[in-house]
């Protein structure tokens with residue numbers, strides 16, 4: 001479904017992604033594990049079309065020079081020149097790092113805002129489907145989003161991405177700031193997405209431990225380069241990966257109430 005070939009992204013002279021090759025098959029849950037600054041957000045932003053946007057805006061303002069090379073194929077089509085909007089309309093939907101939500105609006109209002117590209121009737125279908133998938137969110141739908149716990153806010157952020165009816169859902173650090181218990185809940189939601197919706201998922205994370213048990217395949221990203229790939233079990237069984245990426249479980253977990 002997604003094929004990335006030799007992707008390179010430069011910010012001025014700094015290489016954020018260095019000749020990256022990655023595939024995601026239809027129906028798979030694939031993870032990219034990497035520590036801070038490895039290039040995770042740049043990778044997902046490139047797939048979502050945001051790196052292109054940054055490049056064009058930056059060029060227009062005479063700002064930082066961003067250059068990209070390589071190809072991204074979605075369902076066999078080269079999408080490198082597609083706008084972010086075209087990508088969303090074709091099913092490529094990004095749930096961004098640190099989940100920007102409207103703090104003063106209710107859960108329901110946030111979900112409706114997220115559906116701005118879609119018809120009203122489609123949105124109400126999506127909402128019914130999201131509330132079946134995340135019953136906890138249904139119970140909170142009138143709650144002001146800013147008063148939700150960190151885990152509930154992350155659930156809302158994923159749900160906001162689901163309103164756009166993704167075929168390929170991109171999750172950028174969905175576990176950031178969550179307690180181990182909330183991390184497990186969010187990962188369980190991903191398992192349910194795969195089982196009940198058939199949505200293909202690409203997750204970027206620095207916390208390997210909660211992610212690896214639920215994925216089909218994973219990659220390790222270091223300094224913009226993929227250094228290892230394998231099934232979830234192969235990654236769990238690799239002593240180097242264990243040493244480097246385990247024990248990172250909720251080390252900055254701030255969501256203590258969950």
Ligand SMILES: Nc1ncnc2c1ncn2[C@@H]1O[C@H](COP(=O)(O)OP(=O)(O)O)[C@@H](O)[C@H]1O
Pocket residue numbers: 011014015016034035036037038039040041042043064
């Ligand atoms: N807009 C930008 N301008 C300059 N450098 C950037 C920009 N975005 C990311 N980078 C650099 O690219 C590298 C990868 O960053 P990023 O993709 O955000 O990593 P991660 O999400 O894994 O923490 C880092 O060295 C970062 O400093």
Ligand SMILES: [Mg+2]
Pocket residue numbers: 040041042097172173
């Ligand atoms: Mg990031």
